[in-house]
Structures are given as structure tokens and as C-alpha cells.
Amino acid sequence: DxxxxxxxxxxxxxxxxxxxxxxxxxxxxxxxxxxxxxxxxxxxxxxxxxxxxxxxxxxxxxxxSQPLTAKDIGLKVPNKKEPQTVIMDGNILDEPLSAGGHNRAWLHSELEKLGVVIEN
Missing domain, CATH: 3.30.240.20 (bsu07140 like domains)
Structure with missing residues (x-):
């Protein structure tokens, strides 16, 4: 066959x-x-x-014999979204940042947590 x-x-x-x-x-x-x-x-x-x-x-x-899924136990799991580039060539990209529900202040805060310093 x-x-x-x-x-x-x-x-x-x-x-x-x-x-x-x-x-x-x-x-x-x-x-x-x-x-x-x-x-x-x-x-x-x-x-x-x-x-x-x-x-x-x-x-x-x-x-x-199938693996247990979130659906099997009645859990609602949010869909994963593709990662977005929010900084490219040292520039902050506002459009993908806002599409993800965030702003520059949030980005600065997250980078600060990671010990990253942004130069103006």
C-alpha cells in the first residue's frame, strides 16, 4: 500500500x-x-x-493512557500569544507594547527588575 x-x-x-x-x-x-x-x-x-x-x-x-489535560479537569487556561519585539536596535516600539496592554512605564519597571538600565 x-x-x-x-x-x-x-x-x-x-x-x-x-x-x-x-x-x-x-x-x-x-x-x-x-x-x-x-x-x-x-x-x-x-x-x-x-x-x-x-x-x-x-x-x-x-x-x-492519554495525558491529563486542563480540559479534563475543567480548568480554563488562557491562550498563549506569540512574543512581541518591544525594543529593536535600542528603540522602544510603542505599537507592539500597547498591543500587549503595556506602556513605557511598565517596560521601564520590568527592565529595572532585571537590572537593565535604559539610556535616554
Whole structure:
């Protein structure tokens, strides 16, 4: 199926599909190695695994084996924003500073905390 560009399911509902494994010419040891590379150290942790035409194995862990998320425990986490450059070539850039909800006084205060001295 590699040449046809089709994905092949190797594990479904936590069970190895032996026929598909043989068809793709993979051994159980090779499958286990690929699983470990995806953070699954036991087949019992895997709900679904698919071999992509590129040779990459994509793995969906069983719910109880997936890492706990903030959503799982009802926490609301603010989105991260990309960092903004507020000083370039020694000049303070007011636009990105104000876009982040800050002003020059705040910037001077933060730099002072870090021991940075700004020359006028």
C-alpha cells in the first residue's frame, strides 16, 4: 500500500491486525519499536494505530493512557500569544507594547527588575 498511497491500520480496538502487519512486512518487534517512539510502551495502551504511506506510525492512545489535560479537569487556561519585539536596535516600539496592554512605564519597571538600565 506504500506505492498506492494508502494508510494501513495495524492496531484497532487495542488488538494487532496480524494480516495487515504481515502485508506491510513489519514484525511485532518493529511495531513495538514504532509504538515506543510514539510514547506507547504496551499494546494495551493503544486504541488505534495506523501506518501512513510515508512509513510514519500514528497512534491514538486509549483514553485512560492519554495525558491529563486542563480540559479534563475543567480548568480554563488562557491562550498563549506569540512574543512581541518591544525594543529593536535600542528603540522602544510603542505599537507592539500597547498591543500587549503595556506602556513605557511598565517596560521601564520590568527592565529595572532585571537590572537593565535604559539610556535616554
Amino acid at each position: 506504500f506505492f498506492e498511497g494508502k494508510s494501513t491500520v495495524l492496531i484497532k480496538d487495542g488488538k494487532i491486525l496480524e494480516g495487515n502487519l504481515k502485508k506491510e512486512k513489519y514484525t511485532s518487534d518493529e511495531l513495538l519499536e514504532l509504538l515506543r517512539g510514539n510514547g506507547a510502551f504496551s499494546i494495551s495502551e493503544v486504541e488505534f494505530a495506523v501506518l501512513e504511506p510515508s512509513g510514519e506510525l500514528n497512534v491514538l492512545l486509549k483514553k485512560e
